[in-house]
Amino acid sequence: MIVTPRLRALVRKEFLQILRDPSALAIAFVLPVFLLFLFGYGVSLDAHHLPVAVVVEQPTQETNEFVAGLSQSTYFQPQVYTQLAAARKALMQHQVQGILWLRSDFTRALWQQRSAPLGILVNGVDANTARLLQGYLQGVWQTWIQQQALRTGQVLRLPVTLQNRIWFNPALRSRNYLVPGLIAVIMTLIGALLTALVVAREWERGTMEALMATPASLLELLLGKLIPYFLLGMGGMALSVLMALVLFAVPLQGSLVLLMLASALFLLVALGMGLLISTVARNQFVAGQIAIIVTFLPAFILSGFIFDIGSMPEPIQILTHLVAARYFVTLLQCLFLAGNVPAVLLTNAGALLLMALLFFGLTWRHSRKRLD
Amino acid sequence: MDTASSAALELVACSKRFQRAGQPVWALKAVTVHVARGRVTGLLGPDGAGKTTLMRLAASLLHPDQGEVRVLGLNSRTQGAQIHQQIGYMPQRFGLYEELTVQENLDLYAALQGLDRTQQRLRQEELLTLTALGPFGARRAGQLSGGMKQKLGLACALLRAPALLLLDEPTVGVDPISRRELWHIILGLRQQGLSVLVSTAYLDEAERCDDLLLLHEGRLLTQAPHPVMTAPLQGCCFRVTHPEQSRRALQAQLRQRMGVLDATIQADGVRVVCQEPRALTQPPEQWTLVAPRFEDAFVARLTQAQRSASTSSVHPAPSAPVSNPLAPQPAFSPEVVIEVQALVRRFGAFEAVKGISFTVLRGQIFGLLGANGAGKTTTFHMLCGLLSPTSGTLRVAGEPLGRAAAQVRQHLGYVSQKFSLYGHLSVQQNLAFFSSLYGLRGPQKKARMRWALEEFELAPFAQANSQDLPLGYKQRLALACALMHEPLILFLDEPTSGVDPLARREFWNRINQLADAGVTVMITTHFMEEAEYCDQLVLMSLGEILAQGTPHSVRALAARPDQEHLSMEEAFITLIQQHESPLRRAS
Numbered sequence: 001m002i003v004t005p006r007l008r009a010l011v012r013k014e015f016l017q018i019l020r021d022p023s024a025l026a027i028a029f030v031l032p033v034f035l036l037f038l039f040g041y042g043v044s045l046d047a048h049h050l051p052v053a054v055v056v057e058q059p060t061q062e063t064n065e066f067v068a069g070l071s072q073s074t075y076f077q078p079q080v081y082t083q084l085a086a087a088r089k090a091l092m093q094h095q096v097q098g099i100l101w102l103r104s105d106f107t108r109a110l111w112q113q114r115s116a117p118l119g120i121l122v123n124g125v126d127a128n129t130a131r132l133l134q135g136y137l138q139g140v141w142q143t144w145i146q147q148q149a150l151r152t153g154q155v156l157r158l159p160v161t162l163q164n165r166i167w168f169n170p171a172l173r174s175r176n177y178l179v180p181g182l183i184a185v186i187m188t189l190i191g192a193l194l195t196a197l198v199v200a201r202e203w204e205r206g207t208m209e210a211l212m213a214t215p216a217s218l219l220e221l222l223l224g225k226l227i228p229y230f231l232l233g234m235g236g237m238a239l240s241v242l243m244a245l246v247l248f249a250v251p252l253q254g255s256l257v258l259l260m261l262a263s264a265l266f267l268l269v270a271l272g273m274g275l276l277i278s279t280v281a282r283n284q285f286v287a288g289q290i291a292i293i294v295t296f297l298p299a300f301i302l303s304g305f306i307f308d309i310g311s312m313p314e315p316i317q318i319l320t321h322l323v324a325a326r327y328f329v330t331l332l333q334c335l336f337l338a339g340n341v342p343a344v345l346l347t348n349a350g351a352l353l354l355m356a357l358l359f360f361g362l363t364w365r366h367s368r369k370r371l372d
Numbered sequence: 373m374d375t376a377s378s379a380a381l382e383l384v385a386c387s388k389r390f391q392r393a394g395q396p397v398w399a400l401k402a403v404t405v406h407v408a409r410g411r412v413t414g415l416l417g418p419d420g421a422g423k424t425t426l427m428r429l430a431a432s433l434l435h436p437d438q439g440e441v442r443v444l445g446l447n448s449r450t451q452g453a454q455i456h457q458q459i460g461y462m463p464q465r466f467g468l469y470e471e472l473t474v475q476e477n478l479d480l481y482a483a484l485q486g487l488d489r490t491q492q493r494l495r496q497e498e499l500l501t502l503t504a505l506g507p508f509g510a511r512r513a514g515q516l517s518g519g520m521k522q523k524l525g526l527a528c529a530l531l532r533a534p535a536l537l538l539l540d541e542p543t544v545g546v547d548p549i550s551r552r553e554l555w556h557i558i559l560g561l562r563q564q565g566l567s568v569l570v571s572t573a574y575l576d577e578a579e580r581c582d583d584l585l586l587l588h589e590g591r592l593l594t595q596a597p598h599p600v601m602t603a604p605l606q607g608c609c610f611r612v613t614h615p616e617q618s619r620r621a622l623q624a625q626l627r628q629r630m631g632v633l634d635a636t637i638q639a640d641g642v643r644v645v646c647q648e649p650r651a652l653t654q655p656p657e658q659w660t661l662v663a664p665r666f667e668d669a670f671v672a673r674l675t676q677a678q679r680s681a682s683t684s685s686v687h688p689a690p691s692a693p694v695s696n697p698l699a700p701q702p703a704f705s706p707e708v709v710i711e712v713q714a715l716v717r718r719f720g721a722f723e724a725v726k727g728i729s730f731t732v733l734r735g736q737i738f739g740l741l742g743a744n745g746a747g748k749t750t751t752f753h754m755l756c757g758l759l760s761p762t763s764g765t766l767r768v769a770g771e772p773l774g775r776a777a778a779q780v781r782q783h784l785g786y787v788s789q790k791f792s793l794y795g796h797l798s799v800q801q802n803l804a805f806f807s808s809l810y811g812l813r814g815p816q817k818k819a820r821m822r823w824a825l826e827e828f829e830l831a832p833f834a835q836a837n838s839q840d841l842p843l844g845y846k847q848r849l850a851l852a853c854a855l856m857h858e859p860l861i862l863f864l865d866e867p868t869s870g871v872d873p874l875a876r877r878e879f880w881n882r883i884n885q886l887a888d889a890g891v892t893v894m895i896t897t898h899f900m901e902e903a904e905y906c907d908q909l910v911l912m913s914l915g916e917i918l919a920q921g922t923p924h925s926v927r928a929l930a931a932r933p934d935q936e937h938l939s940m941e942e943a944f945i946t947l948i949q950q951h952e953s954p955l956r957r958a959s
Contacts, residue, residue, distance in 0.1 A: 005483050005486075006483055008483070009479065009480050009483030009484060010480075010484070010605055012480075013472065013480050015471060015473055016471065016476060017471045020471040020512075113618065180741045205465060206463045206465035206467055207467050207468070209428075209433065209461075209463040209467060210461065210462070210466075210467025210468075210481075210528070211465075211467075211484070212433055213431045213432075213433060213461035213538075214456060214457060214481065214484040214485055215453065215456045215457045215484065215485060215486060216484045217453075241956075343623070368434075369456075370432075370434060370435065370452075371428055371434055372432055
């Protein structure tokens with residue numbers, strides 16, 4: 001690296017600006033912490049204490065046991081009704097998410113070994129919760145039947161016996177994959193959005209014009225932006241990893257060094273995008289709009305961070321290959337939850353490397369030490 | 373040094389084109405310029421004349437589409453890096469980092485220009501002394517006044533003692549005192565052999581330059597030293613006084629008179645430029661011969677340039693008589709329209725306006741003058757009901773503002789500095805929008821719109837988007853929009869900054885006619901010569917009123933016994949310095 005006094009002065013200037021400008025500090029440190037808290041505590045894709053109505057048309061010892069079993073589960077908050085109509089009303093009013101209907105012949109049917117006499121009604125408006133609820137309720141039902149069988153020594157007939165094994169995230173905590181994925185979003189914010197904004201600010205305030213009229217070279221000017229925001233981005237990522245491990249107790253299966261390397265690589269892509277945007281957008285409003293639309297939103301929606309890419313329509317799936325964050329989210333989830341899997345790490349890192357080269361190549365081609 | 377490099381800057385048949393709204397616009401058209409070494413060359417012209425483009429060509433920040441630029445003998449297209457080693461360039465907003473302190477800004481630019489430690493220390497000391505910024509080293513650039521920013525920007529451009537110094541409008545938005553200080557520094561640099569190219573929209577600054585380049589609409593009108601430019605007008609310039617008539621009436625008469633090129637209010641009389649070197653006296657007027665100024669030459673040139681260019685639609689002869697835009701009310705009682713008493717406005721701990729009082733009578737042109745940060749804009753905003761006073765009373769159009777703000781605003785027209793037009797709407801649509809905003813409807817609205825298009829000669833542009841209009845026309849449209857509802861009081865915030873002198877003259881004609889029709893006009897301005905058009909003015913400094921009265925009495929207040937014809941600008945500087953110097957030193 002060519003560390004000239006000029007470059008040193010430019011980097012120093014940038015850091016002074018970051019330290020003294022509340023908005024830059026907010027994007028670099030406050031926003032990541034805010035997002036981590038939001039996704040760590042606020043957004044949960046797990047089912048916890050879901051209110052469900054249990055309609056018991058004819059209470060017996062067995063039904064009481066079943067409801068008691070439900071209450072003990074952390075997944076549900078059962079409310080007992082004696083009539084289906086009342087439960088339906090509660091569902092309509094969003095007081096409960098689903099209805100479990102134990103018909104009057106529940107106990108009899110159970111011992112007569114007929115097929116499952118259990119009705120499940122789920123509010124399908126929130127499809128995600130609905131699916132979860134359905135699965136959980138079936139799981140509870142199965143467990144209960146097995147327990148009954150063990151206790152009474154009778155064999156109860158089940159249609160199929162399922163054996164579930166959940167890999168990589170045994171506790172099924174959505175936090176464990178949301179928090180690592182967030183690191184990609186945070187680094188996109190710092191690398192692309194913040195960088196595009198600060199360059200645009202230099203255009204707006206006329207300082208870029210003054211810089212260009214000095215003997216500083218184009219390379220020095222670009223590195224003068226790249227180095228500070230690279231360090232800032234790595235700082236943001238270290239903060240996020242620390243919070244993930246300590247505060248949210250996300251396990252890290254893979255190596256920390258590989259995690260750092262992968263992040264550094266992705267940060268270069270993000271910075272490349274930020275600088276490329278800043279060659280076109282010379283005011284902060286436009287720069288912010290472009291950065292949010294082409295970098296931040298895709299990192300949020302199309303990266304597989306929240307929404308599973310596999311369940312997207314085919315054309316959208318193809319589109320996600322253009323989203324750098326997609327590769328990084330895969331890398332992050334692999335390193336955090338699965339460990340060092342060479343096949344996954346190499347292909348995704350390779351894709352990031354190509355994108356970094358592409359964006360820097362384009363930036364270099366489009367940058368000139370001129371105003372037009 | 374070979375002969376080819378004897379010029380500091382040479383442009384040979386340079387043209388530069390930009391795309392605006394998909395259409396090519398020529399910023400410069402075949403401009404050939406020769407800037408000599410060791411001289412101060414002024415680049416003059418109204419906004420949009422191409423001054424900034426020329427500056428950027430000279431700084432090798434733009435390349436010409438046609439022609440060639442040689443800076444200190446170097447080709448701007450191929451030797452940009454060497455050029456950047458040898459020039460100092462201060463862009464329009466000074467190129468300072470607001471978050472950095474004065475010292476940090478200097479350190480940054482010193483490093484960028486490749487100074488080593490000892491050079492840096494010596495040079496910075498020298499420059500801090502020169503600019504008197506020494507005590508402010510630890511202050512952030514964003515917290516400096518306009519004048520101090522300008523000096524810091526200059527110091528940053530001077531760190532490596534450049535061979536050519538390029539200053540792009542260094543005095544815009546800077547008060548007269550700071551302007552004077554800057555020129556003092558520039559002229560000192562010339563003695564050290566520095567070549568300086570400085571662009572400005574202030575015509576009076578031309579008199580301080582050795583050479584002048586006159587740009588208009590992308591073309592070079594003339595290049596000549598100042599005396600050469602004014603020589604043809606020798607004997608054509610007069611100061612006219614009339615024992616009975618008001619200056620405004622006299623000016624209105626004189627500008628209609630055959631053979632008169634220009635008539636402006638100046639001091640206690642009217643300054644007249646004639647086509648022929650002879651007085652056109654009509655008794656009992658008194659005509660006194662005066663020396664031509666650069667502005668006289670400039671206006672004469674512009675008039676000629678426009679007459680020769682057959683596209684005369686740009687500026688119709690400014691003498692076209694304008695009918696009364698409002699119902700004529702020839703005689704009206706001198707009622708009080710605006711009354712301000714002990715008005716105070718605080719922003720946190722900062723007292724922007726410190727208990728000022730004044731009254732404005734109907735039909736007066738009332739000027740609010742002051743340096744940056746004097747509290748003019750704050751006062752203005754309170755008068756329009758945009759800002760509520762901390763304490764004090766404020767009566768506008770007979771109503772206490774505040775409770776009845778909305779009603780009172782029905783009687784106000786407001787033209788802001790930026791003209792507040794909708795750029796993507798046509799002239800017609802802007803007029804329609806503003807008349808609806810003021811509650812005009814049906815035939816009344818139609819009539820007012822027809823009036824505006826005719827009165828302001830906007831009919832040919834009715835369908836054009838307002839952003840594509842020349843600046844002078846934007847100003848007319850903004851004024852028309854503010855007059856749609858026939859307001860009793862018109863507020864004008866720096867309405868003439870940047871427009872060319874002809875448009876400015878035309879603008880003042882309209883204002884004078886409005887005042888004669890009984891409209892009260894409140895105006896803020898940077899141009900001290902425009903203060904002469906006011907009936908009454910208030911000179912503000914640091915939130916207080918320094919002087920109040922007619923232009924004549926304000927000038928008299930500042931004049932020493934030996935000064936007979938003090939200009940408004942000189943009076944302004946004297947009064948402000950007397951008031952601020954203890955405070956400036958203390959800060």
